Amino acid sequence: MMRILIAEDELLERKAMRKFIEDNFSDIDVVGEAENGRKAITLANTLAPDIIFMDIKMPGINGLEAIEQINSVTPSIKFILVSAYDSFDYAKKAMRFGIKEYILKPGKKDEIVKALLRVQKEIEEERVQSQEKMQSDQLLKERLIMKLMHHTIDESVMETQRDLYPDMKSGFFLVCSGADWGQLEETLARCIADPYILLQSEGNITVCVLAQKIHSKADLLTLARKIQLDSGMFIGIGYPYTHIGQLPKSYSEAYAACFQLAGEQNSRYGFLKRTKERAIDEVISTILDEVTKGNNEQAIATFKKHASRFSSADRENLYIEMKSILLKRDIATEEHSVSALKSTQDFQTFITMSCLKLNEYYQSKQYLMQAKTYIQNHYQSAITLEETASFVNLSPNYFSNLFKQEIGETFIDYLTKVRLQKAKELIEENLYSLKEISYMVGYKDPNYFSRVFKKYYHDSPKRFQQGIFKK
Structure with missing residues (x-):
């Protein structure tokens, strides 16, 4: 109606x-x-x-x-x-x-009828489009939470997060046992101010919160208490993390905490309690430190030495942390979960591949630092992409792609920006003529220099100079 x-x-x-x-x-x-x-x-x-x-x-x-x-x-x-x-x-x-x-x-009556029918049709079309978008978004949300729960972190996960939750500052999981779906939906709507996704599976209800601010452990305990008092269920809480790639770990923590609470019957909400000395955590930290440095041999040696002590949860934790190290640097990873690493050798291969990718990443950064230094030292001359690529010992094509990917602009655009920034500084010093400045920043044709300067700063060098003198 x-x-x-x-x-x-x-x-x-x-x-x-x-x-x-x-x-x-x-x-x-x-x-x-x-x-x-x-x-x-x-x-x-x-x-x-x-x-x-x-x-x-x-x-x-x-x-x-x-x-x-x-x-x-x-x-x-x-x-x-x-x-x-x-x-x-x-x-x-x-x-x-x-x-x-x-x-x-x-x-006129026919004009009123036609106007109403046109507007009515427009509203109905918008409602259909809105419904289709809601269904599409809901499907994307379900896929997102499923991938996070199954530790399948890939580019599509980060893309979905950027599209649906661009303001995410932190995220965490809650796993609820003994809850009624309808009742929980109403409770969560009252208690959670941040965006969240709900999924019912294996008799539990899983909640993934993608918050627009950074939450503390105290915040999560307060939230869980409110929900629990209203519903009477067991609520396992996962720790909050600031990167989407770390949320599978939060799910594992929440899932384990929920069953721990149900088994102990002492409290009905809370984080996972460590019931034994976790010296293995120090081993995991050592491996992660070596992987971060790209030290494959040391990381593998530490893993092999303690592999027999790793539980499935320990391996899962190590896997998630390693994926997080790569994702924080925007390094693409294989689209498989920890369950695909069936043997110790599979896990060692994953460690090796991670170290190789990180070393490539660090090497790329080193190449680019060298290239940027070279540009800063030679922008006055007619340097080319080929010349700079040769200086850092890379092929021109690979260097061009690497430069655009890492710097975010082409070699020529970056060189132009360096030259024009220096030209601007020289004009402000007011020690040289515009023609002299043109030559000093690598442009042999003053007219071409003027056109490039105007395109970049939306003003000619002369007008820019006059504007400074007026101040």
């Missing part, structure tokens, strides 16, 4: 419009009438109509002013303007708010 509000200062006009709509549209409900712009604003907020018939000329706040205020709060409301004046100025102002329907008084 479509909901409509009639805003018209003439009582007879309002009643006539109401009767006409009610007599001709069984699927439209007239939810209210407003005799002026201020009343229209109030009723728009309280009645939430889909369409407003808005007279332009009304006492106090006129129709266009009312539309502007309503539109700023509820932009989804559609408007059909009604006016006794055929004024292009009104139509122009209305177009700013996306209003296409404009009826002159006295409105």
Whole structure:
């Protein structure tokens, strides 16, 4: 049922419009009438109509002013303007708010019907699109939480997070046992202010919170207590992490904590308690430290020495932490989970591949540092990409791709930026002519230098110089 509000200062006009709509549209409900712009604003907020018939000329706040205020709060409301004046100025102002329907008084019945049908069709199409988007987003959210739960961190996970949760500052998992789905949904809606994803599996309900601020352990305990008091379930809490690649670890912690709580029956919410001395954690830290440095031999030697002591949870923890090391540096990883590493040899291969990727990453950074230093020292001359690639002992094609990928701009764009920044500094010093500065920053043609400078700074070198002198 479509909901409509009639805003018209003439009582007879309002009643006539109401009767006409009610007599001709069984699927439209007239939810209210407003005799002026201020009343229209109030009723728009309280009645939430889909369409407003808005007279332009009304006492106090006129129709266009009312539309502007309503539109700023509820932009989804559609408007059909009604006016006794055929004024292009009104139509122009209305177009700013996306209003296409404009009826002159006295409105012909067929014009009103056509306008309503057009707006009705537009609303229905938008509703279908909105529903399709909601379904698509829900599917993406379910895929995201499933991948996080199964430790399958790939580029699609990070892309989904950037698209759906661009403001994520931290994230964590809750695993709830003994909960009723409907009741929990209501409880979470009241207790959690941040965006979250729900999934029911294996008799548990898993909650992934992707928060817009960094949460502490105390925050999570307070949240879990609120949820638990309202629902009476067991709630295992995973630690909060700031990178999407670390969230599988939070899920593992929450899952283990939930079953630990249910088994002990002492508390109904909390983090996983370490029940034994975890000297193996120091071993994991040592391996991670060596992997971070790219020291494959030392990392493998430490892993082999203690491999027999690793539980499946320890291996999972090591795997997640290693993936996180790579992801923090935007290094692509294989799209498999820890379950794919079935043997000790598989895990050693994963360690080796991680070290190789990190060494390639560090080497790339070293090449680029050398290239940037070379550019800083030789920008005055006619240096080329090929010349710079040769200096760092890379092929021109590989160097070009590496430079664009890591620096975010082409070699030429970067060189131009360096030259023009230096030119700007020299102009500000006011010690040399513009022609001299052109040569000093590597441009042999002063006219070409002027064109490049203007394109980059949106002003010619001469006008830029004059602007400095005026200050």
